[in-house]
Amino acid sequence: MTTIDEIRDNFSLLDEWEDRYRYVIELGRELEPLPEEEHSAENKVQGCVSQVWLSKRTERDANGEPRLAYLGDSDAHIVRGLIAIVLTLYSDRTPKEILSMDAIALFDEFGFRDHLTPQRSNGLRSMVERIRTDAREALESAS
DSSP: OOOHHHHHHHHHHOOSHHHHHHHHHHHHHTSOOOOGGGOSTTTBOTTOSSOEEEEEEEEEOTTSOEEEEEEEEESSHHHHHHHHHHHHHHTTBOHHHHHHOOHHHHHHHHTHHHHSOHHHHHHHHHHHHHHHHHHHHHHHHHO
16 A cells, blocks of 8 residues: 555656646545445535545554544545545544644645645545544544
8 A cells, every 4th residue: 555655755756737636546546445335425525526435444453542444435536536645644543643644734735725626625624524523533432
């Protein structure tokens, strides 16, 4: 699986936004498939122009601490790529790790704020907020 540092390095090598978009789409093609039954209303992310689904699994690590793992999908190629980046950053992490990371700052670093439509940016924020809400709820239920 690609790490966030590898994605960052690859982005820095691509000067043209057309090449960056192609790279994001390629990342989306590498997403683990979301089973059809997971394309449910419960998993649908509100606030996205495209259809977006995030399916969460909570597992416990050796210390009994919850780890949140995700699968995601979208009906739009570029959005599938954005999901791939979000999941690379957040999936298979503890709630505390999730809440300590700033995905929006990362997407700003990649230049998405200037190159995504406002609707796509809002959708991206909705995905991040959904995962952060899951992390807060997991922390509350663990205490």
